[in-house]
Amino acid sequence: MADLRRACFAEALGTCLLAAGVVGSGIMAETLTRDAALALLCNTAATAALLVVLILALAPVSGAHFNPAVTLAFAVRGEFAWRNAAAYMVAQFAGGIAGTWLAHAMFALPVLAPGIAARSGPPIWLSEFVATFGLLLAIFAMRGERVVAFAVGLYIAAAYWFTASTAFANPAVTVARALTPTFSGIRPADAPAFVVAEIAGALAATFVSVWLFAGPKASPHA
Numbered sequence: 001m002a003d004l005r006r007a008c009f010a011e012a013l014g015t016c017l018l019a020a021g022v023v024g025s026g027i028m029a030e031t032l033t034r035d036a037a038l039a040l041l042c043n044t045a046a047t048a049a050l051l052v053v054l055i056l057a058l059a060p061v062s063g064a065h066f067n068p069a070v071t072l073a074f075a076v077r078g079e080f081a082w083r084n085a086a087a088y089m090v091a092q093f094a095g096g097i098a099g100t101w102l103a104h105a106m107f108a109l110p111v112l113a114p115g116i117a118a119r120s121g122p123p124i125w126l127s128e129f130v131a132t133f134g135l136l137l138a139i140f141a142m143r144g145e146r147v148v149a150f151a152v153g154l155y156i157a158a159a160y161w162f163t164a165s166t167a168f169a170n171p172a173v174t175v176a177r178a179l180t181p182t183f184s185g186i187r188p189a190d191a192p193a194f195v196v197a198e199i200a201g202a203l204a205a206t207f208v209s210v211w212l213f214a215g216p217k218a219s220p221h222a
Contacts (some may be wrong), residue, residue, distance in 0.1 A: 002087075004084060004087060005125075006061060006062075006091075006107075007062035007063075007088070007135035008060055008062070008087050008088060008091040009091070010058045010061040010062035010064075010097035011058075011062050011065060011091040011092050011095065012067060012089050012094055012098070013058070013059045013094070013095060014057075014062070014064060014066040014095065015067075015091070015092045015093075015095035015096045015172050015173070015176075016098045016099040016102065017050065017052060017054060017098065017099060017101025018051065018054060018066050018096070018170075018173065019049075019095070019097075019098075019100050019102075019172075019176040019177070020054060020099040020102045020103045021046055021047055021050040021099075022043070022046075022047050022052075022099075022173060022176075022177065022184050023099065023100050023103035023104075023176070023177065023180050023182060023184050023185075024046075024102075024103035024106060024107065025042060025043050025045075025046035025047065026039070026180075026182055026183030026184035026185075026186075027107045027109070027182045027183060027214060028041045028042070029042035029043055029105060029183060030183040031107075035050040036208075038046040040160065040161075040166065043160070043183065044156075044157050044160040044161065044187040045157070045182060047156060047157075047160070048153040048154065048156050048160075050158035051135055051142065051149070051150045051156060052152070052153035053146075054066065055135065055148060055149035055152060055184055056146065056149045058125075058129055059148075059149070061139070062088075062151075064095060064107065065088060066092060066095075066170070066172070067091070067092065067169075067170040067171070067172060067173070068088075068089040068092050068093065068170070068171045068172050069132055069135075069136065069169070069170060069198050069199060069201070069202035070136065070139065070202070071085050071088045071092070071142055072085065072089075072199065072202055072203075073139075073140075073202045073203070073205065073206045075216045076203065076206050077147055077206055082103070082209055086198045092172040093171075093172045093175060095172070096170075096172035096173050096176035096180060097175065097176055099176055100177070100179045100180050101177040101179075102118065103180070104180065106164075109182070112179075112181065113179070113181050114178065114181065114187070114188050115178045115179065115180055115186045115187050115188060115191075116181045116185060116187060117181075117185045117186055117187060117205065118187055118190065119148045119165060119186045119187070119194070120187075120189075120190045120193065123164050124164055124194075125193055125194070125196075125197040126164075127163035127164040127165035127167070128163070128165045128167075128168060128194050128197035128198050128201065128203045129197045129198075129200055129201040129204070130159075130163060130201065131159045131163045131165065131167035131168070131169040131198075131201065132169040132170075132197070132198040132199075132200075132201030132202050132205070133201035133202070133204050133205045133208075134155060134159060134205075135155055135156065135159070135169045135201075135205075136187070136201070136202050136206065136209070137142065137205045137206035137209055137212075138151045138152065138155045139151070139152065140205065140206075140209035140213065141213060143207070156169065157210030165194070167177065168186075168198070168219050169198060169201075170178055170196075171195040171198050171199065174186065174191050174194045174195055174198065175195070177190060177191075178190075204212045
């Protein structure tokens with residue numbers, strides 16, 4: 001029980017810092033430039049770098065999921081107990097919300113403020129499906145804390161730019177971003193569809209990965 005409490009605290013802390021990094025870097029970028037592409041680049045770099053550090057730091061404690069879609073996928077694969085998964089998800093959502101509030105407080109913004117950015121429509125939902133599918137596929141393909149940390153950071157950095165949604169790929173962070181009217185925000189009304197698309201992408205990657213990585217490794221000279 002003590003280990004589960006420690007792990008849940010690590011999940012809450014990691015998701016809090018991740019959300020604070022996403023929202024805070026967006027606020028900073030928006031403050032320093034009116035160039036949307038440059039602001040997104042700054043937001044991308046901060047998020048990707050922070051992901052690598054957080055995973056390396058906290059993976060020994062909790063596995064460094066920081067994402068309900070990741071936790072769900074491991075539970076579906078039978079690699080994580082459902083009871084522990086529920087505790088992880090509560091910690092992740094709570095941490096994500098706290099992270100947005102923390103970012104607002106650091107930049108002297110009202111702590112409670114809903115998102116205003118419209119992010120909706122089939123192309124956006126497809127983007128979230130693809131972003132989350134690719135994220136989970138990368139995680140399942142590459143085991144080992146250090147490899148996964150850099151794979152996740154690099155994948156998210158790329159997905160920020162090749163998806164129309166800018167790759168939220170995380171239900172907890174999506175809810176957190178629905179609570180900010182700043183650069184990285186999303187309207188609360190648009191968030192549920194994002195979460196559905198993210199869960200669908202995670203489940204699809206789960207089943208594909210079970211089949212794809214079940215066979216023998218291919219020879220490099222094949």
